[in-house]
């Protein structure tokens with residue numbers, strides 16, 4: 416199901432000019448460089464994937480916004496147009512998954528969490544970077560996105576942790592300033608998505 420109004424296609428040509436990339440923490444938390452396929456879920460223009468490109472065998476950007484993916488294609492990145500809630504990949508396809516500033520935009524976060532763990536390879540690692548809504552500036556941004564009729568739903572670090580634990584993930588949280596990271600590994604017994 417495509418968004419009613421794709422805000423991201425509209426901003427895609429300018430997106431990278433407004434958001435600087437800081438790949439350092441992601442590289443460390445993902446334990447890159449490393450072997451195997453990497454999925455950048457909700458990867459948009461490929462802003463982050465491009466910065467991590469030299470650290471992985473292959474990195475693929477999945478996003479539902481055609482306009483955002485067009486920018487990623489221009490960078491020569493492999494792209495897949497699809498929804499986080501219905502990932503078009505076989506189970507265990509990815510050694511590493513990153514989700515940067517995208518989880519709060521997803522339509523059905525619980526469903527996406529199941530899908531993410533399904534496509535994560537045994538022993539693989541998922542790192543999610545999100546703005547920390549417990550910080551006032553982020554709370555104000557969240558409020559602004561509501562006014563702009565974006566469907567974003569920000570969750571606290573603990574709520575994200577509980578959500579991934581509920582679908583079989585082992586979760587460690589890292590916080591710095593107005594952002595946080597959830598580092599997720601699959602438990603041995605995985606639920607069927």
Ligand SMILES: C[S@@+](CC[C@H](N)C(=O)[O-])C[C@H]1O[C@@H](n2cnc3c(N)ncnc32)[C@H](O)[C@@H]1O
Nearest residue numbers: 423457458459462478479480498499515517520
């Ligand atoms: C704020 S942008 C972040 C893009 C990129 N991760 C970055 O940090 O530059 C959020 C992205 O999530 C994508 N998105 C939102 N809902 C999605 C869904 N259900 N499935 C796939 N992508 C989605 C949007 O199209 C957008 O490109």
